[in-house]
Amino acid sequence: MRTTERRRKEVLAVLIIIYLAIFVLSFSIGRFPVSPIELMRILLSRILPIEKTWAAQAEAVVFSIRLPRIAVSSLIGAALALSGSIFQIIFRNPMVSPDVLGCSAGAGFGAALALLLGLSGLGVSLSAFIAGLAAVMIVWRIGSVMKGNHILGLILSGIMVSSVFQSATSFVKLVADPENELPAITYFLMGSLAGAGKDELMLIILPMVIAFIPVLLLSWRLNILSLPEEEALSLGIPVRMIRAIAIASASLMTALTVAVAGMIGWVGLVIPHITRMTAGTDARTAVPASVLLGAAFLTAVDTASRSMATSEIPIGILTSFIGAPFFLYLIIREGRR
């Protein structure tokens, strides 16, 4: 029985190494590559007295451009993967993704509306964030009316509210100026980290940490939420309260990702599957593992998106190209079992 415990620690150690390797490598790839050794020296120079042997430009690239962007991609990847994992556990359905409660659709509408009104940067992010959370609150309110099956109520109202917000986004696109606003809205909804910098990092870092902490603390109890409701209740845990905390945290994470990076699909669906395949189902391991895998995956894909072509490819397109075939593979594999 100790072997499982040891294996859990080993898996997490391997995932930390993979993440760190991708973190370092993503500095060395791009229009201004910074080698791993140089990167270490630049990073350490902030806390240790190290002789400056690098160009001032390298330091500016590391601290002003690449570090904020890698931090944002890591946070967003972690948030998408973790919120996907949470929703898949509490809705007892491995096909559920972070947008199940209408959060992405709401946030997408908020961003589109802000762009239509001529806002930019933080204005767009804040509008997306507020609309994303508003969508989840509406879903929660409607879902609560259905007394018998709370989870079914949430999923059905999630579909309905998503549909309304998607229609509203289409309407915004219809009335948007086709020269400037429409391309901006379309590009934003494709999902991109091109604009991710220090401001975006500062906007999301604190709420992200606030959303991550309760989930990490409650991770073992999330396992119990994956049981049928009456079984979970019979174990004496406050099922509804834990579920509400988990949904609030996951929705906050999803709204923040859309606010900063637009719609990045598939990460929240596929990474939880890969997590279960590599780290097992126990949420004590799966929660930190999905954070690490999501961060590693999105940072790697973002590095590819900014370096594969002369102009940056929206990351949402790349995650779809990778995620959809992988999901097809999962379906075929499951069918063969």
Add this chain to the structure above:
Amino acid sequence: MRLETRNISFGYGRRRILSEVSLLIEGGHIASLIGRNGAGKTTLIRIIMGFLSPDEGSVLIDGSDAISMKAEDRAKAIAYIPQYSSMVYRYTVLDSVLMGRAPHIGLFGHPGKKDIDKAAEALAMLGIEDLAERPCDELSGGERQLMMIARALAQDARILILDEPTSSLDYPNQLLVMETISRLREKGYSILFSTHNPEHALMVSDTIIMLGMDGKAVSRNPEELLDGRELSSLYGRKLCISRIETGKGERIVCVPE
């Protein structure tokens, strides 16, 4: 521990399901709940577990009102083993049994060594310690049911409530579960199980609670049912009840006429 219900009544709208149902299960006793489909067996179990509130009546654990008890305290006293647990994800047997420790672990806590030892002890008590690392979707029906019982044992509750524990099992596994229930009685557990098979009820029960379609319950010990009249009336079929010698003691069997 003693489980008692006093005058439980329950209905959906105008339809009366249970009418003044009283029962008593002492420590080290097995009670079985029998009756036709729709007689209210599962409803009564759901009320005892606190999933449903009765219209009238009370549920008592060692004389204390279970309905107003804190969920955590109730879970320390009474454990529930469902008919079938549909686990969506591939937890190992050990992880699944560990979930039974939830009422003993703080809200933000994780299971520690003591909890893992308790879970291992529960597996050993049922002789399934070899299954600890096995994913639960690779278990047979019988093994799965034993895993669920192990979870209830890890919960440290002295009252076990089993809802049709043999309904989806093949014959050898049905016997295995019945024998397990019987062994747990010897360890002092108070057990209530519902079943569609009167033979299982006659095989292990100290008390048989017959739930009629009128919502009323009648408690008898197996000896009192030997003439077959009450069981025949309960099921609407003429049944013969008889004692037979198995070589390892007497058994009461039930066959249709």
